[in-house]
Amino acid sequence: MPREHRVRDIAVQAGLSETTVDRVLNGRAGVSPRARRQVEQAIQDLDRQASQIRLDGRTLLVDLVMQAPRRFTEVVRAALEATLPGLRPVLLRARFDLSETAAASDIVGTLDKLRKRGSQGVILKAPDEPEVIEAVDRLADAGIPVVTLVTDLPTSRRVAYIGIDNRAAGATAAYLLGQWLGAEPGSALVTLSRGSFRGEEEREMGFRSTLRRLSPGRQVVELAETDGLDTTIHSQTLAALTADPTINAVYSIGGGNRAIVQAFADLDRTCRCFIAHDLDADNVDLLRAGALSVVLHHDLPTDLHRACQHLLHAHGLLPDVRPAASNLHPVTPFNLPSR
Structure with a gap:
């Protein structure tokens, strides 16, 4: 398995201990298939993002948590990774928890894990359920800002909603x-x-x-x-x-x-x-x-850039960011964007 990244960076990206990552990298026994997949995915994420950001300075970790079909979550993943270079001099690195089907309890479990292991911010697409709102509020209590994407949780303590009207x-x-x-x-x-x-x-x-x-x-x-x-x-x-x-x-x-x-x-x-x-x-x-x-x-790279700006503002790293609905563009076969 590639060794271009530090064990510490891989462990943080995967949400695993450094000991577990070391076992996977060295092919030792006693590691679950799920942990191996998490390490492999973490290395892929770091490979993609290493070409866009430096990993040797102070880096803020943001987590994208979504329940949506893969065809959409992959577009959002790409949009978030593409926006990272435009946030310099602040350095952000992204982690991903993307699922096609998930009960509210699964999303709550994911958010509670992030609260315990640490995160500098969460970009969230999740159903408007009471237990999800409570989990978002627990993140706020822990000093972890949450931005909702595409679909809102207006009664939660999220710092902003990013998306269309x-x-x-x-x-x-x-x-x-x-x-x-x-x-x-x-x-x-x-x-x-x-x-x-x-x-x-x-x-x-x-x-x-x-x-x-x-x-x-x-x-x-x-x-x-x-x-x-x-x-x-x-x-x-x-x-x-x-x-x-x-x-x-x-x-x-x-x-x-x-x-x-x-x-x-x-x-x-x-x-x-x-x-x-x-x-x-x-x-x-x-x-x-x-x-x-x-x-x-609506332009997802612009949306993800604004989402990251709101997270940086919540940490006092950017001045006030004004909320605004994303622009909606009707697209036909005759005005498809070039990208």
Whole structure:
């Protein structure tokens, strides 16, 4: 296993003891497969970040904790790592706890571990559940600032929320869908990963209320608790399309868009308008292929840069950072960003 990094740095990155890391690096017995994977992942993280930041000075460790499909968490990971050089002269290093499915209790366990082992800040995407809010407040008591990303925990003691105005985003989707379809009849399918994500709930509320006003005769069919995973959302979409033969539009809040497109194709159904969120690799491909009508996009590198600025401000390393909602950009196949 590579030895370019100090055992101490690998141990901090992996959240393990130096003894355990030394055992893994030297191929000794008595180490679990999970610990080996953690060490391997820590070395990969350090390899990527070593080309962007110095690791020999005073370094602040920030933790990205997210529950979301891998296609989205990997985009956020890359955006965070890309923003690190722009924060100099302060040096930040990032650690990651990313999961596709996680109960609130799992996220609480992760946050409590960070509180015990130490962190200079947490960027968090998590459901708005009482036990998660309590865990965030325990981090605040320990002097560890938390910034919420994409979906907020407004009753917690987080220092800032970074993301779009989700209610306005849902209203924008309803406006675009109404303009796209005009007086053409049909129901709209709305998909969420989890109703306990406040950001998704606010998008859905903004969509419903605006659609009621602009297209009062159009019905909404909702799919929830899919975790945005292709297998789950494919089967639920098939069932919804079978139950309602009038569905001809989609507002995808929670992702899994390849699976939704496939479900329409499996039943030889036409989707007249498909509105999605975020320019991950899947959505870029679907947009170019004409399977998506428009993607509501916000610049993740800018969001992650602002999140880190709020954490630095919480440590007194930056002057006051003003809160502001991220800009929302409707993207079509004809105005795809170059990066």
